[in-house]
Amino acid sequence: MSNDVDNSRRKFIAAGVAGTAGLVLAPGVTLLDMANARPAGEAASSTKRWGMLIDSTKCATGCNDCVTACGKENGVASTGHPETDPQWIRKIELKEVKSGKSHSLPMMCQHCAEPPCVDVCPTGASFKRADGIVLVDRHICIGCRYCMMACPYKARSFVHEEHDDQNPDVPRGKGCVESCTLCVHRVDKDMEPACVEACSAGNHGAMLFGDLNDANSEISKRIATYATTQVRADLALNTGVRYQGI
Amino acid sequence: MSNDVFRKSKDGAFYFVLGVIGLVVLAGLGAAFYMEHYGHVVTGMTNQIVWGLPHVFAIFLIVAASGVLNVASIGSVFGKPVYKARGPLAGLLAIAMLAGGLMVLMLDLGRSDRLIIAMTYLNLKSVFALNVFLYTVFFTVVALYLWTMLDRKMHAYSKYVGFAAFIWRLALTTGTGAIFGFLVARQAYGTALLAPMFIIMSFSFGLAVFMIVQAVMYSWNDRVLDEVILHRLKNLLATFVAAVLYFTVVYHMTNLYFAKQTAFEHFILIDGGVYTNLFWFGQILLGTLAPLAILFHPGLSKRNGWIVTASMLVILGAFAQLYVLLIGGQAFPLSIFPSMVESSSFFDGQIHTYSPSLPEFLLGMGGIAAAALITAIAAKVLNFMPDDKHHTVSH
Amino acid sequence: MINPAKRRSVLGWLAAALSALLLAGVMPATADDEHGAHSGHKLIAKGDKCVRDEDYMRRNHMKILMHQRDETMRKGIRGSQDSLKNCIECHVNPKTNSVASSKEDFCMGCHSYAAVKLDCFECHSSKPKAPAVGMNPIVTPEQKSEGNDKQSSLSGKMRWQMQAKQASLNMGEGVK
Numbered sequence: 001m002s003n004d005v006d007n008s009r010r011k012f013i014a015a016g017v018a019g020t021a022g023l024v025l026a027p028g029v030t031l032l033d034m035a036n037a038r039p040a041g042e043a044a045s046s047t048k049r050w051g052m053l054i055d056s057t058k059c060a061t062g063c064n065d066c067v068t069a070c071g072k073e074n075g076v077a078s079t080g081h082p083e084t085d086p087q088w089i090r091k092i093e094l095k096e097v098k099s100g101k102s103h104s105l106p107m108m109c110q111h112c113a114e115p116p117c118v119d120v121c122p123t124g125a126s127f128k129r130a131d132g133i134v135l136v137d138r139h140i141c142i143g144c145r146y147c148m149m150a151c152p153y154k155a156r157s158f159v160h161e162e163h164d165d166q167n168p169d170v171p172r173g174k175g176c177v178e179s180c181t182l183c184v185h186r187v188d189k190d191m192e193p194a195c196v197e198a199c200s201a202g203n204h205g206a207m208l209f210g211d212l213n214d215a216n217s218e219i220s221k222r223i224a225t226y227a228t229t230q231v232r233a234d235l236a237l238n239t240g241v242r243y244q245g246i
Numbered sequence: 247m248s249n250d251v252f253r254k255s256k257d258g259a260f261y262f263v264l265g266v267i268g269l270v271v272l273a274g275l276g277a278a279f280y281m282e283h284y285g286h287v288v289t290g291m292t293n294q295i296v297w298g299l300p301h302v303f304a305i306f307l308i309v310a311a312s313g314v315l316n317v318a319s320i321g322s323v324f325g326k327p328v329y330k331a332r333g334p335l336a337g338l339l340a341i342a343m344l345a346g347g348l349m350v351l352m353l354d355l356g357r358s359d360r361l362i363i364a365m366t367y368l369n370l371k372s373v374f375a376l377n378v379f380l381y382t383v384f385f386t387v388v389a390l391y392l393w394t395m396l397d398r399k400m401h402a403y404s405k406y407v408g409f410a411a412f413i414w415r416l417a418l419t420t421g422t423g424a425i426f427g428f429l430v431a432r433q434a435y436g437t438a439l440l441a442p443m444f445i446i447m448s449f450s451f452g453l454a455v456f457m458i459v460q461a462v463m464y465s466w467n468d469r470v471l472d473e474v475i476l477h478r479l480k481n482l483l484a485t486f487v488a489a490v491l492y493f494t495v496v497y498h499m500t501n502l503y504f505a506k507q508t509a510f511e512h513f514i515l516i517d518g519g520v521y522t523n524l525f526w527f528g529q530i531l532l533g534t535l536a537p538l539a540i541l542f543h544p545g546l547s548k549r550n551g552w553i554v555t556a557s558m559l560v561i562l563g564a565f566a567q568l569y570v571l572l573i574g575g576q577a578f579p580l581s582i583f584p585s586m587v588e589s590s591s592f593f594d595g596q597i598h599t600y601s602p603s604l605p606e607f608l609l610g611m612g613g614i615a616a617a618a619l620i621t622a623i624a625a626k627v628l629n630f631m632p633d634d635k636h637h638t639v640s641h
Numbered sequence: 642m643i644n645p646a647k648r649r650s651v652l653g654w655l656a657a658a659l660s661a662l663l664l665a666g667v668m669p670a671t672a673d674d675e676h677g678a679h680s681g682h683k684l685i686a687k688g689d690k691c692v693r694d695e696d697y698m699r700r701n702h703m704k705i706l707m708h709q710r711d712e713t714m715r716k717g718i719r720g721s722q723d724s725l726k727n728c729i730e731c732h733v734n735p736k737t738n739s740v741a742s743s744k745e746d747f748c749m750g751c752h753s754y755a756a757v758k759l760d761c762f763e764c765h766s767s768k769p770k771a772p773a774v775g776m777n778p779i780v781t782p783e784q785k786s787e788g789n790d791k792q793s794s795l796s797g798k799m800r801w802q803m804q805a806k807q808a809s810l811n812m813g814e815g816v817k
C-alpha cells in the first residue's frame with residue numbers, strides 16, 4: 001500500500017517538474033492556458049450548462065453599466081438609428097399593473113434549453129452549443145430573420161448596416177442576425193461575461209454567472225434556496241437566464 | 247393554334263407589353279441590389295418590424311400560386327371539363343407565381359449571396375426548410391402535370407399527376423400557414439387555425455388571379471368567354487371569398503375568447519390606426535363585401551368587366567389582409583412580462599411603427615412582374631388558351 | 642396546335658436553358674479551386690515560420706481556416722495556431738495595421754490578384770487585437786518544431802496534462 005502511495009507521489013512530483021519546465025519554455029502560452037477550466041483543444045461539453053441569475057431588487061433604474069460593458073466588449077455601438085440599431089442587452093423598466101410596483105432589469109438572450117430560434121432556423125445557423133450557449137453561426141446565416149420572429153424575448157437583432165470596427169474576438173457584420181453570446185469568447189477563457197463583471201465592478205451585485213449543472217456552484221445554490229423565475233415560463237423553454245425578485 | 251393566342255398583327259403590342267413588364271422586373275432587381283449594397287437600413291424594416299412589404303408580396307404570390315392550381319385540380323381530379331380546359335393555364339400561373347414569390351423572398355434575405363448555403367445547409371426541423379422542400383417538389387409536380395396536360399401522349403397520366411399536385415398543393419399552403427403558426431410567442435400567430443385559413447385564402451386569391459389573367463387572354467384574342475363558364479367561375483369565387491370571411495371571423499373570435507389576446511384584438515379591430523383601417527375598409531369592405539355584392543348582383547354578375555373588377559377587389563383585399571396579419575401582427579409589441587407594463591430603449595411595450603420604402607415596394611412589384619413575364623412568354627411559345635371546343639358546356 | 646414534336650423540343654430547350662442557368666450560378670464557386678496560387682506576395686510581420694509549409698498554405702489555407710472556424714464556432718475550441726486571429730497576428734501590414742485594407746496587405750494582395758472574392762472581413766476584424774501582456778498567440782518554439790524536437794514535444798505533452806489536472810481541480814468549484 002505505502003509503496004503505491006509513494007509511487008503515485010513520485011509520479012506527481014515528476015509531472016510537476018515537467019510542468020514547470022513547460023512554464024519556462026513557453027511562458028506566455030502556459031500562463032494563458034493555466035487559467036483555463038477547459039483545456040485548449042477540448043470541446044465545450046454538456047457537463048456544463050452556463051446560466052445567469054439576475055436579482056432585480058439589486059438592479060437600479062437608470063443604471064446601465066451592464067449594457068455599456070456589453071457594447072464595449074462586443075463592439076455593439078449606436079449608429080444613430082435607434083430602430084435598426086442592434087441591442088444585445090437592454091434595460092427594461094417594468095410596472096406591475098395591479099400593485100404599481102416597479103422593477104428594473106437587464107434583458108438579453110435567455111439561452112433557452114429549447115430555443116425556438118434554433119428550431120425555426122432554416123440553415124442551422126442558429127445553434128445551441130453543448131454547454132447551453134445559443135449562438136448564430138454567421139457563416140451560414142442567410143439573414144431571413146425567422147429566428148427574430150420566433151424569439152419570445154426580442155433578444156435578436158438584424159445587422160442593418162455595414163460595420164468595420166469589430167472586436168477581433170467578436171466578428172459581426174451586415175446582413176446577419178445576432179444576439180447575446182454570453183460573451184462566449186470570454187467564457188471559453190474561464191472569464192465571466194462582460195455585463196456580469198461590470199455589475200460586480202460597480203458594486204451592484206445584481207448579476208451572477210455560473211454552471212447550472214453543478215449543484216455546488218453559487219448560482220445553483222441560490223436557485224435552490226430562493227424563489228427564482230424564468231421569464232415567460234409558460235412557454236417551457238427552460239431558460240438559462242433566471243430572475244429573482246420579480 | 248399558337249397564332250390564335252397572339253396574332254401576328256399584335257406582335258408589336260405584345261413585345262411592348264413584354265418590355266414594360268421586363269422593366270418592372272429590372273426595377274425590382276435594382277431595388278434588391280440597392281438593399282443588399284447599403285443594408286436593410288434603407289428599407290422601412292427595423293428590428294421591430296422584421297418582415298415587411300416584400301414578405302406581403304411574396305406570401306401573396308406563394309399562396310395564390312398554390313390556389314390557382316385549384317382550377318386544374320377540379321378539372322383533372324374531379325373530371326369537370328370546363329376546368330380541365332383551363333388546367334394548363336392554371337398550372338402555368340402556379341409555376342410563374344411561385345417563382346415570382348420565391349424570387350422576392352430570396353432577394354430580401356440579408357445575405358442573398360448565400361443562396362447555395364440556403365439550399366445545401368438544411369435544418370430539417372425548421373418549417374422554413376420544410377417549405378423549401380415543398381416548393382421544390384411543387385415545381386416538379388406541376389411541371390410534370392403541365393406536360394401530361396399539354397402532350398396528348400401523356401394525357402392518360404394527367405389524372406394521377408393531377409391528384410399528386412392536388413395533394414401537394416394542400417401541403418404547400420399548410421406549410422406556408424405553418425410558418426406563422428409556429429410563432430407561439432406572438433399574439434397574432436401561433437394558432438393552428440392559420441393553416442386551414444391559408445388554404446381557403448389560397449383558393450380565393452388564386453381564382454381571382456386566374457379570372458383576371460383569363461379575361462386578359464380572351465380580350466387580347468378578341469374572344470368571348472362563354473357565359474355559362476363565366477357564371478360558374480364567378481360563383482366559385484364568391485364561395486371562396488365568403489369562406490375567407492368566415493375564417494376571418496372565427497380567427498378573431500377565437501382570439502377574443504382568450505383573455506390575453508384581447509389587447510391585440512382591440513388593437514387590430516379598434517385602435518390600430520392604419521391596421522384597423524386596412525382591416526375594415528381594405529379587407530372587409532373593399533376586399534370581401536364589395537366583390538360579394540358584385541358577384542351576387544343579378545345584373546352586374548353577368549358582365550365580364552364587373553367580374554374582373556370583383557376579382558381585382560379580392561386581390562386588393564388579399565393584400566390588405568396579409569398586411570394586417572403580417573405587419574399588424576408585428577406592430578403589436580411582444581408581451582414579455584404579461585402582467586406588467588414594459589418600457590425600454592428597444593421599444594418594448596410600445597406599438598412599433600413601419601413605413602414601407604420604395605425599394606421594398608419595387609422588389610415586391612418585381613416579383614409580380616417576374617410572374618407575369620414567365621406567363622406571357624410561355625403563353626406565346628406554347629398554347630395555354632382555354633379550349634372549350636372539345637366539350638359541350640352543360641348547364 | 643403546335644405539333645407534339647415541336648412542343649417537346651421547346652420544352653427540351655427550356656430545360657436545357659434552366660440547367661445552364663443553374664450551372665452558371667454554381668461555376669464561380671468551383672472555379673476558385675482551380676486558380677493557381679501566386680507566390681510573389683509575402684508579408685510577414687512576426688515570426689519566421691508559418692504554421693504549415695508555405696506552398697501548402699498557399700493552396701489550402703482556406704481549408705484550414707474553414708476547419709478551425711467550425712471548431713471554434715461550434716465547439717468553442719479557441720487559441721489554435723490555425724485561427725484566423727493567429728494568421729492576422731503574423732501577417733498584419735505594419736503600415737496599415739490590417740491584412741485586408743489595401744492591395745498592399747497580405748490577404749488582399751493575393752485575393753485581388755487572383756480575383757477571388759474575400760468576404761471574411763465583412764464580419765471579422767482585419768486588425769490584430771491590441772497585444773495584452775503575457776499573451777502571445779503566435780507560434781511558440783515547440784509548436785513550430787512539431788515533433789522534430791523530442792524534448793520540446795515532451796514538455797508540450799506534460800504541459801497538456803498539467804492543464805487537464807488544473808481543469809479537473811477547477812471543476813468542483815464552479816465558476817465565481
Ligand code: SF4
Pocket residue numbers: 108109110111112115116117118134150151152153154155156179
Ligand atoms: S432567448 Fe431568444 S434568441 Fe435566445 S435562445 Fe431563446 S429564443 Fe433563442
Ligand code: SF4
Pocket residue numbers: 120121122123124125126136140141142143144145146147148176177
Ligand atoms: S436569420 Fe440567420 S440565424 Fe436567424 S433563422 Fe435566418 S438563417 Fe437562421
